[in-house]
Amino acid sequence: MSNFCDFCNKSFATKSNLKYHQKVAKYCLELQGKKEVAKVHHCTFCSKEFLNIYTLQDHNLICKEKKKIDQENKASFYEKEISKLEKKMERQKREYEEKLERQEEKMKKQQESYEEKMKKQQESYEEKMEKQQNIINTIAMRPSTTNNKNTIIHNNQKILNFNDKEKLNDVIRKKVTQSVVQKGQIGLAGVVFDNYLTDQEGNRLYQVTDTSRQNFDYYDENGELRVDIGEKKLTEAISKSNLTQHVALIAKDIPNLYDKETGYLEEVVQLTNFDEDHSKFRKEIVRLAKTSS
Secondary structure, eight states: OOEEOTTTOOEESSHHHHHHHHHHOHHHHHHHTOOSOOOOEEOTTTOOEESSHHHHHHHHHHOHHHHHHHHHHHHHHHHHHHHHHHHHHHHHHHHHHHHHHHHHHHHHHHHHHHHHHHHHHHHHHHHHHHHHHHHHHHHHHSSOEEOTTOOEESSSSOOOOTTOHHHHHHHHHHHOOHHHHHTHHHHHHHHHHHHTSBOTTSOBSSEEEETTTTEEEEEOTTSOEEEEGGGHHHHHHHHTTTHHHHHHHHHTTOTTTTOTTTOHHHHHHHHHTTTTOOHHHHHHHHHHHHHHO
16 A cells, blocks of 8 residues: 655655655655755665664664675684784794704804814723723624613613604604694693603603602613703704694694684694793693603
């Protein structure tokens, strides 16, 4: 049923259209004796018009264009955050490489100094070495040697070589999965303890001697008993590994990475900043060592 305007006699399909016409149509307002046009509120997203501000607010809750823009803004925010994280990781990689280069240069100078010193000592030791050569050869042919604690070492694979970067990188590449990364340094400690500090037979290669100071005993690649004070050698080996790059690749695929409730982003940052702060990792290694002893 048509709705006719009482002022201009124009017909409209609905009463709402008729009311809108009577409030905004200039010629109809003139017939009504009104000079000002009613204020119209526009949606900033889809440009629809509303006579009532409250109607506009209700519309904003369901406006498709607004939802589309909100989604685009959210996606843009996540892309920027990921880009920041990637740039930070790249910067950390460069800083690490520069630090490693300085360390290598320092070690090279120390090595040269040591070799020079040994060269001078060699002449005075040649006579003694010749007399002991037969004894040394005999010991080298044995399947094992013993230290002052009567512990069998050397050829029975109970050594821990922190200079073997490939072995540690292989463990990180194969065992540090998305679920491990989500647990941060605690998850990393479990992987390292079970797959790097333990041999294939389940023997612990890294024995805790002082839990308060976080000191550990181990046999190096030469079969000599060493003490790792404060887990320094272990954490340095991990800092020099491919951990940062590996975690960065995995982090991209973690769902809800930026959700504060999951805490995943914080765990990722702890792993990528391992060389700066590895306190959680050290504490967990001590706990695992005490538990398994």
